[in-house]
Amino acid sequence: xPAPQRVTRAALTAAARAIAERDGIDAVTISAxxxxxxxxxPSLYKHVAHRHDLLRLIADxxxxxxxxxxxxxxxxxxxxxxxxxxSLTAIARAFRALSARSPRAASLLFSGAALSxxxxxxxxxxxxRTLLDAVRAAAPGDPLPAARTLTAWAxxxxxxxxxxxxQLGGDVDEAFEFGLTTLVTAFTAGRSPRR
Amino acid sequence: xPAPQRVTRAALTAAARAIAERDGIDAVTISAxxxxxxxxxPSLYKHVAHRHDLLRLIADxxxxxxxxxxxxxxxxxxxxxxxxxxSLTAIARAFRALSARSPRAASLLFSGAALSxxxxxxxxxxxxRTLLDAVRAAAPGDPLPAARTLTAWAxxxxxxxxxxxxQLGGDVDEAFEFGLTTLVTAFTAGRSPRR
DNA sequence: ACCTGAACACCGTTCAAGT
DNA sequence: ACCTGAACACCGTTCAAGT
Numbered sequence: 270x271p272a273p274q275r276v277t278r279a280a281l282t283a284a285a286r287a288i289a290e291r292d293g294i295d296a297v298t299i300s301a302x303x304x305x306x307x308x309x310x311p312s313l314y315k316h317v318a319h320r321h322d323l324l325r326l327i328a329d330x331x332x333x334x335x336x337x338x339x340x341x342x343x344x345x346x347x348x349x350x351x352x353x354x355x356s357l358t359a360i361a362r363a364f365r366a367l368s369a370r371s372p373r374a375a376s377l378l379f380s381g382a383a384l385s386x387x388x389x390x391x392x393x394x395x396x397x398r399t400l401l402d403a404v405r406a407a408a409p410g411d412p413l414p415a416a417r418t419l420t421a422w423a424x425x426x427x428x429x430x431x432x433x434x435x436q437l438g439g440d441v442d443e444a445f446e447f448g449l450t451t452l453v454t455a456f457t458a459g460r461s462p463r464r
Numbered sequence: 465x466p467a468p469q470r471v472t473r474a475a476l477t478a479a480a481r482a483i484a485e486r487d488g489i490d491a492v493t494i495s496a497x498x499x500x501x502x503x504x505x506p507s508l509y510k511h512v513a514h515r516h517d518l519l520r521l522i523a524d525x526x527x528x529x530x531x532x533x534x535x536x537x538x539x540x541x542x543x544x545x546x547x548x549x550x551s552l553t554a555i556a557r558a559f560r561a562l563s564a565r566s567p568r569a570a571s572l573l574f575s576g577a578a579l580s581x582x583x584x585x586x587x588x589x590x591x592x593r594t595l596l597d598a599v600r601a602a603a604p605g606d607p608l609p610a611a612r613t614l615t616a617w618a619x620x621x622x623x624x625x626x627x628x629x630x631q632l633g634g635d636v637d638e639a640f641e642f643g644l645t646t647l648v649t650a651f652t653a654g655r656s657p658r659r
Numbered sequence: 660a661c662c663t664g665a666a667c668a669c670c671g672t673t674c675a676a677g678t
Numbered sequence: 679a680c681c682t683g684a685a686c687a688c689c690g691t692t693c694a695a696g697t
Binding site for chain 4: 271272298299300310311314319320
Binding site for chain 2: 679680681682683
């Protein structure tokens with residue numbers, strides 16, 4: 270007589286993410302997550318192949334959540350007529366808001382945890398598409414370099430902020446808005462910075 | 465009769481950094497580093513307080529090395545008359561070169577490993593000063609927002625590149641140069657992007 | 660089909676004991 | 679003053695055994 274399933278993917282994800290935010294990424298262990306969902310450690314290997322998969326679940330969940338947040342702010346994917354500058358600004362601020370409320374999950378988004386396995390998660394695919402569409406609407410030509418520049422800056426800024434890397438005082442909010450305006454202004458100037 | 469010291473700080477740092485680059489950050493354990501320098505694990509606690517300190521040694525070493533690289537490229541700290549655009553460009557490229565040759569050490573530079581303890585290492589202090597001086601020479605006004613923008617972008621770009629986050633094809637070198645030109649051009653335009 | 664206890668090779672860390 | 683073995687509480691992972 271088969272044992273009934275007591276662990277759902279959603280419960281696993283929620284438990285892993287809660288532990289990550291409460292006690293740090295290193296505390297997301299097979300043992301801790303198993304205890305949080307009410308089974309013994311070995312049982313978790315019926316649902317994930319390695320400890321690393323727990324971090325991937327967290328990253329995928331954060332990607333889905335961020336894409337939903339952005340959709341809420343900039344309207345539906347292709348039919349939007351919103352100001353392209355406002356869209357890019359909203360995307361960057363949504364990422365920083367996620368980083369403020371879920372710093373550990375946000376730090377995993379572009380840090381290899383979500384990237385190692387095939388295929389990419391639905392959340393990451395959707396997020397990538399949303400960002401590329403927004404960059405395409407704001408600037409002519411190949412959106413890839415601009416999208417990579419904006420993502421790298423936002424990821425770097427938020428991980429540094431959460432790690433406590435900005436130790437020289439000053440206004441960190443102002444530094445974020447300065448970087449955001451600098452990049453979006455340059456992108457929408459309509460010409461590449463070099464001929 | 466006291467036992468002679470068999471472990472130097474330099475040997476500890478070199479061993480930890482070599483293990484990090486060869487086998488990854490997670491492989492930098494008290495046991496592995498102790499074995500690499502020829503003592504038993506408990507002896508390492510005469511030289512570091514926690515495993516985390518091993519990562520700090522790596523980060524500090526990388527900071528010192530990067531500051532030396534930059535000094536070699538842009539000349540001595542305050543007396544330089546070099547083109548300020550060329551200085552910022554050289555700094556960013558030196559960081560990416562470090563990230564290519566020592567990806568694990570570079571990823572620790574702004575990721576909390578070097579940031580937790582007081583006081584900051586000489587290498588981090590020197591690196592911060594070098595960057596701020598270069599930004600000051602290139603743009604009028606408060607250098608902090610521009611320095612934070614450039615650092616966040618470079619850190620984000622290099623960690624994403626090394627993590628394999630750029631999966632959509634295209635030319636990653638081109639994306640780096642695009643971001644670098646975009647930022648440096650905006651900084652040296654001599655006016656803030658918003659009034 | 661899923662869950663469990665037992666087992667293995669690790670790890671960080673502490674501490675009394677050596678020299 | 680530094681190094682060591684022994685010990686403790688952990689961890690990831692495997693596997694035969696339960697239901």
